[in-house]
Amino acid sequence: MTMNSSSSVKRDCYIGIDIGGASIKAGVVDAEGKIRAQRNKVIAHESLSSLSGQIAAIVSELRGSDSSFEVRGVGIGVPALVSKKKSRITISPSLPYLNGVEFKSQMESLLGLPVSLENDANVGAYGEMLMGAARDVQDFVYVSIGTRVGAGLVISRRVYQGAGGFAGELGHIAVDPEGKKCFCGGTGCLERYVSAPSIAQRVEERIVLNPSSALQIITDRPINAQDVSAAALVGDKMACVIIGEVGRYLGMAIANLINLLNVEMVILGGGVIEAGDVLLKPTIEEVKRHALSPPYDDCRIVASALGSAAGVIGSSLLARDMLSVEAIL
Numbered sequence: 159m160t161m162n163s164s165s166s167v168k169r170d171c172y173i174g175i176d177i178g179g180a181s182i183k184a185g186v187v188d189a190e191g192k193i194r195a196q197r198n199k200v201i202a203h204e205s206l207s208s209l210s211g212q213i214a215a216i217v218s219e220l221r222g223s224d225s226s227f228e229v230r231g232v233g234i235g236v237p238a239l240v241s242k243k244k245s246r247i248t249i250s251p252s253l254p255y256l257n258g259v260e261f262k263s264q265m266e267s268l269l270g271l272p273v274s275l276e277n278d279a280n281v282g283a284y285g286e287m288l289m290g291a292a293r294d295v296q297d298f299v300y301v302s303i304g305t306r307v308g309a310g311l312v313i314s315r316r317v318y319q320g321a322g323g324f325a326g327e328l329g330h331i332a333v334d335p336e337g338k339k340c341f342c343g344g345t346g347c348l349e350r351y352v353s354a355p356s357i358a359q360r361v362e363e364r365i366v367l368n369p370s371s372a373l374q375i376i377t378d379r380p381i382n383a384q385d386v387s388a389a390a391l392v393g394d395k396m397a398c399v400i401i402g403e404v405g406r407y408l409g410m411a412i413a414n415l416i417n418l419l420n421v422e423m424v425i426l427g428g429g430v431i432e433a434g435d436v437l438l439k440p441t442i443e444e445v446k447r448h449a450l451s452p453p454y455d456d457c458r459i460v461a462s463a464l465g466s467a468a469g470v471i472g473s474s475l476l477a478r479d480m481l482s483v484e485a486i487l
């Protein structure tokens with residue numbers, strides 16, 4: 159009787175789950191940070207139990223996808239303010255049924271695996287720090303612009319948490335004191351001007367006034383931020399104006415960050431940044447107008463190196479590091 163060689167060595171892996179406002183991205187990531195398998199699902203949940211069930215199904219599917227994996231833990235990034243102990247979701251504006259939920263312990267019971275829980279922008283920052291644009295950078299800010307707008311602040315290669323764990327809510331910094339009302343109760347919050355839904359809203363407000371826009375051909379569904387980015391990339395005038403406005407608001411907020419923190423790098427991530435240079439250029443121009451020259455000169459403003467995988471890689475490596483004695487966060 160011989161030993162079955164296939165049963166001998168399994169590779170330690172971690173599952174990263176990045177919950178967005180519209181989709182769940184998930185992946186199996188090995189201890190070196192390489193993605194081994196991936197799943198993207200359109201979000202199909204309107205309650206805590208359906209979200210939990212959807213996550214459990216994805217985890218089960220990924221665990222069964224390759225017998226050479228040994229999944230040691232699961233990291234979950236959530237669009238929410240997470241308590242400093244990283245056990246409880248304090249507030250989730252986009253998924254309000256998560257408010258006040260002890261999500262870490264609930265998911266550990268359901269999955270039978272250790273779970274780490276963190277804000278989505280913080281896991282993106284963690285991914286970029288370990289595997290992306292900030293591998294050699296001490297101090298940086300990762301700005302995530304999607305359904306929501308958030309930031310992960312990394313100071314001396316640690317994600318800065320703040321008193322309650324809620325640091326980095328860049329989306330609720332005011333950029334217009336007389337501006338649009340925000341769901342948070344504030345007025346003129348950055349998120350109301352640069353998030354994906356706010357971009358779609360700008361199109362809705364203006365499309366009738368722009369009969370020649372390429373976006374006019376989309377009649378069978380609502381126009382989304384990706385459509386605007388794609389149209390801007392091919393030079394559509396209305397789309398370029400809208401993306402330019404987004405860049406100006408974003409640049410103003412980033413200039414404030416640079417003046418305040420003197421970071422080496424600002425990384426722009428999230429779906430809206432797929433617009434590339436069309437968005438980066440007006441953003442950087444506006445930063446230059448508002449920031450002081452010395453901190454501006456110290457700072458590189460770049461697009462995310464990991465792109466849409468930043469959250470999956472960051473959350474899985476956080477799960478890895480939470481299981482080790484020397485947790486970095």
Ligand SMILES: [Zn+2]
Nearest residue numbers: 330340342347
């Ligand atoms: Zn707000």
